[in-house]
Amino acid sequence: MSHFPRSPWGGARLPDSTEPTGADPLAELLEHLRRPALDDEVADEQRWVARIMAAVEAAGTADHPRRAPMGSRRLRVSLSAALAGAVLAAMSGLAYAGALPGPAQGVASDVLGTVGVTAPSAHDGAASDVGAGGSAGEDQSGDIGGTEDTGDDAGGSEDTGGTGDTGGAGDEGSEPSGSGDHGKGKQISELAHNTPAPGKGKVIAPVASGGKSHAGNPPGQAKKGEDGEAHKPSHPSHPGHPSHPSHGGGNRHEHGGGNGNGS
Amino acid sequence: VSDVTDSNFEGILAAARLGEQWAIAAIWRDVHPRLLRYLRVAVPGGEEDAASDIWLDVAAGLGRFSGDRHAFLRWTFTICRRCVIDAGRRDGRRRTDAVPHELFEARSRAGDGGIEARVALDAALDHLTRLPRDQAEVILLRVVVGLDADSVGEILGKRPGNVRVLQHRGLERLAAELKRERSVTNPDAQTILESDEPLSA
Numbered sequence: 001m002s003h004f005p006r007s008p009w010g011g012a013r014l015p016d017s018t019e020p021t022g023a024d025p026l027a028e029l030l031e032h033l034r035r036p037a038l039d040d041e042v043a044d045e046q047r048w049v050a051r052i053m054a055a056v057e058a059a060g061t062a063d064h065p066r067r068a069p070m071g072s073r074r075l076r077v078s079l080s081a082a083l084a085g086a087v088l089a090a091m092s093g094l095a096y097a098g099a100l101p102g103p104a105q106g107v108a109s110d111v112l113g114t115v116g117v118t119a120p121s122a123h124d125g126a127a128s129d130v131g132a133g134g135s136a137g138e139d140q141s142g143d144i145g146g147t148e149d150t151g152d153d154a155g156g157s158e159d160t161g162g163t164g165d166t167g168g169a170g171d172e173g174s175e176p177s178g179s180g181d182h183g184k185g186k187q188i189s190e191l192a193h194n195t196p197a198p199g200k201g202k203v204i205a206p207v208a209s210g211g212k213s214h215a216g217n218p219p220g221q222a223k224k225g226e227d228g229e230a231h232k233p234s235h236p237s238h239p240g241h242p243s244h245p246s247h248g249g250g251n252r253h254e255h256g257g258g259n260g261n262g263s
Numbered sequence: 264v265s266d267v268t269d270s271n272f273e274g275i276l277a278a279a280r281l282g283e284q285w286a287i288a289a290i291w292r293d294v295h296p297r298l299l300r301y302l303r304v305a306v307p308g309g310e311e312d313a314a315s316d317i318w319l320d321v322a323a324g325l326g327r328f329s330g331d332r333h334a335f336l337r338w339t340f341t342i343c344r345r346c347v348i349d350a351g352r353r354d355g356r357r358r359t360d361a362v363p364h365e366l367f368e369a370r371s372r373a374g375d376g377g378i379e380a381r382v383a384l385d386a387a388l389d390h391l392t393r394l395p396r397d398q399a400e401v402i403l404l405r406v407v408v409g410l411d412a413d414s415v416g417e418i419l420g421k422r423p424g425n426v427r428v429l430q431h432r433g434l435e436r437l438a439a440e441l442k443r444e445r446s447v448t449n450p451d452a453q454t455i456l457e458s459d460e461p462l463s464a
Contacts (some may be wrong), residue, residue: 025438025441025442025444025445026434026437026438026441029386029387029390029437029441030387030406032380032383032384032386032387033300033384033387033388033391033402033403033406033407034406034407035380035383035384036296037292037295037296038296038377038380038381038384039377040377040381041295041296041299041300042292042295042296045288045291045292048291048295048318049284049287049288049291051315051318051319052287052291052318052319052321052322053282053284053287053322055318055319055322055323056279056280056282056287056322056325056326057282058323059322059323059324059325059326060326
């Protein structure tokens with residue numbers, strides 16, 4: 001038989017080795033110590049519990065959402081500020097470029113206008129849209145121009161063919177065109193040196209004009225060639241003047257040839 | 264009556280952390296009487312103030328505590344002992360003041376059936392106050408609080424074997440004192456028991 005009954009509070013039974021023999025008074029004493037709570041020991045429960053609850057709340061041990069550590073809060077604030085700044089900068093850039101949707105562009109224009117930054121308004125944005133379309137049209141024209149360039153190249157090819165009469169197009173063309181004119185000029189220059197003065201124009205003019213000029217011929221002997229009216233003397237007062245052989249032709253092609261010689 | 268058991272302690276503790284009044288009240292009813300009995304021996308006359316300080320510390324650390332009911336008692340009485348040591352340092356001596364009248368008033372509120380129990384409990388605690396401090400602490404923690412020798416050793420900073428030795432010596436001393444008291448209160452009976460002479464008719 002043990003003199004140390006188990007405590008109603010769950011206390012462990014003392015080991016038998018500690019149980020003094022014949023210690024009934026001690027067993028009674030221990031029994032009194034293990035006695036359940038007396039009424040006076042749990043008096044003022046509400047006051048105690050209220051005080052403990054206040055302490056729990058004050059200590060933040062209640063399961064409220066805990067405040068983040070100070071470093072985490074600062075990092076969060078910094079990230080938020082950086083994100084907001086980036087968004088603001090991006091929106092300002094778009095507003096300055098007039099790339100925002102109409103109403104937003106209007107608001108952004110007004111806001112930026114208050115700080116002295118000129119941004120296209122919503123209406124300007126629409127106009128710029130039209131302008132953009134015009135730019136596209138110009139680009140298309142440019143494409144067409146490219147086609148014209150191709151035509152110039154074709155003209156260059158004609159120059160290469162040795163006619164040298166393609167005018168400005170020929171000048172803008174490739175180098176071989178110029179070289180062809182240069183050879184013709186050399187030929188004409190030799191003719192001018194070697195041919196005696198009387199009848200020099202009659203000799204040189206057909207060469208220089210490719211056989212189209214009839215300078216030096218008496219009036220009325222000019223053949224009704226394929227040029228027709230185009231080969232009428234442009235200077236009727238100086239027909240057959242040897243110093244103006246090209247005037248007899250008067251067409252664009254001869255001027256083109258002259259330009260070619262000049263270059 | 265304590266509502267706390269080993270099986271439901273975890274749920275009650277979780278509710279107490281949430282600030283639930285019923286849970287805090289249940290824990291308080293489970294711990295506070297043991298606390299008062301311990302403090303009655305450790306800081307006679309100052310148990311109410313000491314208990315208040317202890318509960319404030321317990322409430323402050325309730326969110327950080329994790330463990331079962333046994334661990335909670337061990338943790339609470341670790342706080343209790345630290346507060347007792349601090350109180351002893353403040354006083355510079357063991358409290359021998361007269362029992363404050365508030366304590367008598369509180370005890371007077373006990374029912375008729377509780378008065379005898381109160382007197383018996385006070386007498387038992389008074390016996391413990393006469394023991395050396397370490398022996399009294401071991402008996403209080405083992406008997407009143409219900410902790411095992413290992414837990415008591417952790418609280419007192421002693422090995423479990425030393426705890427058992429202190430417990431044995433304390434109980435022997437209590438038994439001897441009780442035996443001496445009985446001989447004093449009933450000297451005739453004690454004399455008869457110790458006499459070898461046969462009882463006369």
